Amino acid sequence: MRSGSGTSTFLIRWINFLTILIAVGVIGFGVWMSTHHDSCKRSLTLPVIGLGSVIFVVSIIGFLGAWKNNSILLWIYLTLLCIILVAILVFTVLAFIVTNNGSGHNVTGLRYKEYQLHDYSSWFLKHLNDSHNWDHLKSCLVKSDDCNNLSRRYRTLKKFNLAKLSPIEAGCCRPPSDCGYPAVNASFYDLSFHPISSNRDCKLYKNAKSIKCYNCDSCKAGVAQYMKIEWRVVAIFNVILFVVLSMVYFVGCCARRNAARGNSKV
Numbered sequence: 001m002r003s004g005s006g007t008s009t010f011l012i013r014w015i016n017f018l019t020i021l022i023a024v025g026v027i028g029f030g031v032w033m034s035t036h037h038d039s040c041k042r043s044l045t046l047p048v049i050g051l052g053s054v055i056f057v058v059s060i061i062g063f064l065g066a067w068k069n070n071s072i073l074l075w076i077y078l079t080l081l082c083i084i085l086v087a088i089l090v091f092t093v094l095a096f097i098v099t100n101n102g103s104g105h106n107v108t109g110l111r112y113k114e115y116q117l118h119d120y121s122s123w124f125l126k127h128l129n130d131s132h133n134w135d136h137l138k139s140c141l142v143k144s145d146d147c148n149n150l151s152r153r154y155r156t157l158k159k160f161n162l163a164k165l166s167p168i169e170a171g172c173c174r175p176p177s178d179c180g181y182p183a184v185n186a187s188f189y190d191l192s193f194h195p196i197s198s199n200r201d202c203k204l205y206k207n208a209k210s211i212k213c214y215n216c217d218s219c220k221a222g223v224a225q226y227m228k229i230e231w232r233v234v235a236i237f238n239v240i241l242f243v244v245l246s247m248v249y250f251v252g253c254c255a256r257r258n259a260a261r262g263n264s265k266v
Contacts, residue, residue, distance in 0.1 A: 008255035012066035012074075015248055019059040026052030058084070066255055074256035081249050088242050095235040098123045099228040102221075104167070107177045112165040114176060115221035124227070128220040137223060138214045147173035147212050150186040160186040167229075171222025172213050175205035 030049035058080045065073030102120035104113025117125065127133050141147075146168050154160035160183070165173075174189070175181050179202035181189040188207050195202040201216035213219050 008251050009066040009069060011251050012062055012248070012255045015251075016059040016063035016066065019055055020063065023052045023056035023059055026055065028052075054084075062252065071256055074252060078249065078252050078256060081245065081252065085242060085245055085249065088238050088245070092235050092238040092242065095231045095238070097121075099231045099235070102224060102228055104170075104225065109161060110177070111162055112170045113167075115167055115171050115218060115225050117217040117221040117224065120221065120224040120228070124224040128224060134220065141168070141172055141214055141219070141223075142210055147187065148209060151188075154186040157183055157185065167222040167225035168219075169222075170218075171216070171225075172219035175213055176201050176216075176218050178202075179205070181205070 027049055030045050030052055033048060034045040058077065061073055061080065062077040064070070065077050098121050100121065102115070102124070104115050107114055117128070128137075146166070150160070150169065150173055154163055173187065174183075176197075176199055178197040178199055179195040180197065181191060181193050181195065181202075183189050189205070191205075191207065201213060201218050204215045205211075205213045
């Protein structure tokens with residue numbers, strides 16, 4: 001029994017020592033982001049620092065509980081870890097549900113796809129159609145180089161049409177294909193052409209760098225597709241994290257049970 005107790009507390013102690021170091025790194029990264037001049041990256045500062053702080057506090061409690069063989073601290077540690085596991089599980093399930101809808105549409109003659117906003121979940125529609133949320137996202141898109149670099153990356157129309165554009169580049173940097181605007185180069189279209197399409201994005205697109213198609217539904221759809229891909233990656237990571245933390249939770253339960261038995265014998 002002593003061997004099992006020693007092994008479980010040893011594992012919990014060193015696992016939490018490593019997560020303490022990781023937490024310090026996460027907090028440091030958040031502090032670095034707070035000094036960044038880009039307001040879009042600065043907006044992620046509080047969530048990153050908050051995540052690092054939670055990991056740090058929980059890891060400290062787990063480390064001290066295993067080091068002192070204290071069943072009360074280990075019980076608190078396991079309770080917090082259980083809450084984290086439930087939160088990860090709920091977020092992961094919601095992430096898969098929210099990202100279940102929506103995909104690109106193939107366009108004849110183009111290697112990249114176009115995206116339509118109504119294909120995506122109501123959650124995406126609600127947040128992207130909110131004027132406050134979109135104004136912030138749009139300011140980030142205008143400052144980025146997604147659209148500005150297209151003409152430098154693709155010198156000819158042939159290269160541009162054969163390019164695999166990202167969802168944001170396809171939706172925000174150019175008018176939808178059904179508008180029919182002739183392309184002069186990768187970032188400039190002949191707007192003297194009168195489109196037959198009733199798509200309102202055709203009237204919203206402008207060649208100006210600060211306008212482009214940033215007010216278009218196709219741009220919102222491109223952002224929705226980008227977020228869908230990112231959320232799927234996070235969700236898959238969360239599944240792996242959930243499995244790992246479940247194993248840590250099991251080891252922690254063994255350590256707490258053995259610590260409680262040890263204290264009862266004293």
